[in-house]
Amino acid sequence: MDWTFTLETFISLVAAIPLTLQLAATSILLGAFLALGLALLRLSGVRVLDWFARFYVFVFRGTPLLVQIFLIYYGLSQFPAVRHTILWPILREPYWCAVIALTLNTAAYASEIIRGGLLSVPHGQIEAARACGMPRFMVFRRIVLPLALRQALPGYGNEMISMVKATSLASIITLMEVTGVAAKIISETYRAIEVFIVAGVIYLTINFLLTRLVHVVEYMLSPHLRAPRLQTPVQGESK
Amino acid sequence: MNQPGFLDVISFGPGGWGAALLAGAWMTILIAISGFLIGSIIGTFGAWAKISGGRTIRGIADGYTTVLRGIPDLLVIYLFYFGGSAAVTAIGRFFGSEGFIGFPGFLAGALAVGITSGAQQTEVFRGAFKAVHRGEIEAAIACGMSRALRFRRIIAPLTLRHALPGMGNVWQVVLKESALVSITGVAELLRQAQVGAGSTGMPFNFYVVAGAIYLMISTISGALLQWSERYFSRGVRRN
Amino acid sequence: MKKKLLLAIIAAALSFTGTAANAKDWTHVKVGIEGAFPPWNMIDSGGKLSGFDVDLIQDLCTRAKVECELITGEWTSLIPSLNAGKFDLVMTLGINEKRKQVVDFTVPYASGVASFLTLKDGTVAALPMTGERLNLNDHAKADPVMAEIGKELKGKSVGVVGSTSQEQLIQSYFGNAVTVRTYKSSPERDFDLKAGRIDAGFDSGVYATSMLAKPGNEDLQMSGPLIKGAMLATEVALGTRKGEADLREKFDAAIKSAAEAGVIKTLSEKWSKLDLTPTFSGN
Numbered sequence: 001m002d003w004t005f006t007l008e009t010f011i012s013l014v015a016a017i018p019l020t021l022q023l024a025a026t027s028i029l030l031g032a033f034l035a036l037g038l039a040l041l042r043l044s045g046v047r048v049l050d051w052f053a054r055f056y057v058f059v060f061r062g063t064p065l066l067v068q069i070f071l072i073y074y075g076l077s078q079f080p081a082v083r084h085t086i087l088w089p090i091l092r093e094p095y096w097c098a099v100i101a102l103t104l105n106t107a108a109y110a111s112e113i114i115r116g117g118l119l120s121v122p123h124g125q126i127e128a129a130r131a132c133g134m135p136r137f138m139v140f141r142r143i144v145l146p147l148a149l150r151q152a153l154p155g156y157g158n159e160m161i162s163m164v165k166a167t168s169l170a171s172i173i174t175l176m177e178v179t180g181v182a183a184k185i186i187s188e189t190y191r192a193i194e195v196f197i198v199a200g201v202i203y204l205t206i207n208f209l210l211t212r213l214v215h216v217v218e219y220m221l222s223p224h225l226r227a228p229r230l231q232t233p234v235q236g237e238s239k
Numbered sequence: 240m241n242q243p244g245f246l247d248v249i250s251f252g253p254g255g256w257g258a259a260l261l262a263g264a265w266m267t268i269l270i271a272i273s274g275f276l277i278g279s280i281i282g283t284f285g286a287w288a289k290i291s292g293g294r295t296i297r298g299i300a301d302g303y304t305t306v307l308r309g310i311p312d313l314l315v316i317y318l319f320y321f322g323g324s325a326a327v328t329a330i331g332r333f334f335g336s337e338g339f340i341g342f343p344g345f346l347a348g349a350l351a352v353g354i355t356s357g358a359q360q361t362e363v364f365r366g367a368f369k370a371v372h373r374g375e376i377e378a379a380i381a382c383g384m385s386r387a388l389r390f391r392r393i394i395a396p397l398t399l400r401h402a403l404p405g406m407g408n409v410w411q412v413v414l415k416e417s418a419l420v421s422i423t424g425v426a427e428l429l430r431q432a433q434v435g436a437g438s439t440g441m442p443f444n445f446y447v448v449a450g451a452i453y454l455m456i457s458t459i460s461g462a463l464l465q466w467s468e469r470y471f472s473r474g475v476r477r478n
Numbered sequence: 479m480k481k482k483l484l485l486a487i488i489a490a491a492l493s494f495t496g497t498a499a500n501a502k503d504w505t506h507v508k509v510g511i512e513g514a515f516p517p518w519n520m521i522d523s524g525g526k527l528s529g530f531d532v533d534l535i536q537d538l539c540t541r542a543k544v545e546c547e548l549i550t551g552e553w554t555s556l557i558p559s560l561n562a563g564k565f566d567l568v569m570t571l572g573i574n575e576k577r578k579q580v581v582d583f584t585v586p587y588a589s590g591v592a593s594f595l596t597l598k599d600g601t602v603a604a605l606p607m608t609g610e611r612l613n614l615n616d617h618a619k620a621d622p623v624m625a626e627i628g629k630e631l632k633g634k635s636v637g638v639v640g641s642t643s644q645e646q647l648i649q650s651y652f653g654n655a656v657t658v659r660t661y662k663s664s665p666e667r668d669f670d671l672k673a674g675r676i677d678a679g680f681d682s683g684v685y686a687t688s689m690l691a692k693p694g695n696e697d698l699q700m701s702g703p704l705i706k707g708a709m710l711a712t713e714v715a716l717g718t719r720k721g722e723a724d725l726r727e728k729f730d731a732a733i734k735s736a737a738e739a740g741v742i743k744t745l746s747e748k749w750s751k752l753d754l755t756p757t758f759s760g761n
Binding site for chain 1: 314326421441443446
Binding site for chain 3: 254255256258259262320321323343344422423424426433434435436437438440442
């Protein structure tokens with residue numbers, strides 16, 4: 001292996017990490033809200049809303065992300081009318097097109113994960129909350145959602161890793177994130193293996209840290225599953 | 240001159256891209272099936288390595304699934320497409336063949352898809368094997384079955400049955416992943432759509448149609464998989 | 479077991495395309511071509527290749543007395559694929575120094591120019607010397623013009639196809655002043671130019687002329703001089719792997735004889751309305 005070349009490649013790729021992270025973080029965050037909305041539509045009991053959410057999930061899970069990206073980026077700009085809407089300043093930017101495609105895509109997958117989490121909340125917990133006199137929304141906010149999130153977290157962790165990997169497709173619409181820079185270096189130097197190794201290590205590191213982070217959150221959210229630690233009450237603390 | 244309408248460009252008539260898109264869809268199916276089968280072979284070995292391999296073999300299998308789970312599929316395809324020929328040529332030279340050995344895009348694509356799906360199928364098969372009841376294996380031993388017979392008549396069919404839902408999921412992933420092979424210039428569905436979009440200036444039409452064809456393939460294959468799941472579980476009592 | 483499997487796969491791969499190129503005896507030549515760069519080469523709805531390159535290579539192969547097989551591939555992958563043995567020749571390869579380090583070139587089979595593309599009433603004002611020829615190697619004349627263009631483009635975005643000499647030119651002349659956006663293919667860049675996502679494009683003059691002639695592209699125009707020289711690969715040749723002298727000489731001769739016979743003139747005028755016949759002096 002040629003170490004100077006590897007080091008140079010590493011330096012160029014590291015510079016592209018912020019864009020990769022930004023793409024992933026923005027779309028995971030926006031996607032989570034959309035996913036929660038979709039999951040609630042599925043469970044709303046209103047048939048029209050339920051079918052809408054089902055259809056959405058069907059379409060976005062049944063087609064390749066790359067097709068979705070092309071459709072949003074090149075497809076929408078085909079129509080002059082789109083260029084005159086207030087959305088154009090956003091759709092004009094490849095960055096936002098990538099974020100939109102990634103968000104819509106992850107929402108479809110994540111909504112199923114969240115729905116599973118919501119369904120897993122034991123009925124007794126809800127009944128207990130009702131018995132305490134909590135109104136419906138408070139039951140959702142204080143009981144159902146936290147329990148569902150805890151339950152959905154491992155699955156959601158996997159989805160987040162998929163999203164980090166999926167940001168690589170943004171390179172196809174001219175964004176120079178890690179894979180984009182890697183592809184450029186390969187096409188200039190024709191040294192696929194070294195570049196692959198460096199880029200691979202970067203993605204593995206990001207995903208490893210992400211996995212650890214999810215584990216930490218999981219740990220924090222499950223005090224009820226751990227053996228109780230003996231604690232002496234702190235003076236002055238009131239609950 | 241008038242722009243042709245939406246249906247004109249995707250029709251089967253002269254100047255229509257219908258036939259080209261269908262040929263692309265066929266190529267997509269071929270890539271997906273080849274990739275899936277390669278992945279199944281790898282998955283079988285991977286699961287075997289993780290279940291009954293020694294420490295080194297298990298370590299290799301763990302490393303393989305961790306790495307492939309953490310890096311973008313696009314990078315893997317770049318590696319195989321650009322790096323594949325170099326590697327095969329080097330191996331060829333080792334065996335005394337002179338000159339260059341080609342590495343077609345189709346093979347690179349199928350191998351790349353196969354290796355990523357192999358990691359997923361390793362986990363699917365491992366989980367399915369674990370789901371086989373100890374008691375069934377013990378019963379087979381008690382009946383005096385030999386190791387090979389036990390594997391062929393008891394373990395393999397039962398594992399396969401438990402693995403079917405997981406394999407169905409992997410298949411859907413593989414189908415969508417095959418779209419990434421378009422970057423190597425293989426004339427699969429998305430590539431044909433790109434060429435058509437570029438040639439007619441109507442990306443929206445082509446990507447919508449491509450998306451619809453992907454949906455159709457995934458729906459039909461999904462229905463087939465569900466039917467086979469039912470068929471192979473017909474002896475199972477449901478509660 | 480694993481080793482056996484690996485060997486089997488290798489053996490299969492070898493037999494799959496095991497045409498280990500024998501340098502002595504060229505009868506079958508695999509030609510790599512993009513298929514998405516009209517009018518040089520393109521794929522029609524029937525999946526058939528057409529264009530100037532396609533017509534010309536058929537003539538050249540007849541002259542070189544070899545059987546040619548055209549294989550399409552993504553532009554950025556053509557040179558790696560050539561070096562990896564997927565093809566023996568690559569078409570539409572502009573000659574420049576950077577590429578000479580990785581491939582050998584035949585004599586040029588066409589001589590073109592490069593030009594800016596902008597949106598009519600777009601964000602870029604008219605560039606100087608529109609429609610006139612400008613050789614960048616003539617520094618006294620060219621440098622002030624390029625400086626003026628640079629001023630005009632400052633802060634704008636220019637779209638080019640990745641791994642082209644046009645990209646190299648924009649990077650080296652205007653890299654600090656403009657945002658360079660690299661695309662996978664020219665049509666994709668044109669989508670973005672028409673949509674106003676980028677302010678200008680830079681591409682081969684032949685591509686630009688033929689693209690502008692097509693319906694739906696009335697909003698676009700060529701702007702500024704028709705440029706050649708410097709690192710621009712306007713002299714278009716066939717690329718071979720380094721050291722494949724036999725094949726190169728065969729096609730050198732074929733190109734020269736085709737140029738003499740007027741085939742290049744006829745074909746280039748048929749496809750691009752321009753006579754692209756190269757001159758071979760000084761090569």
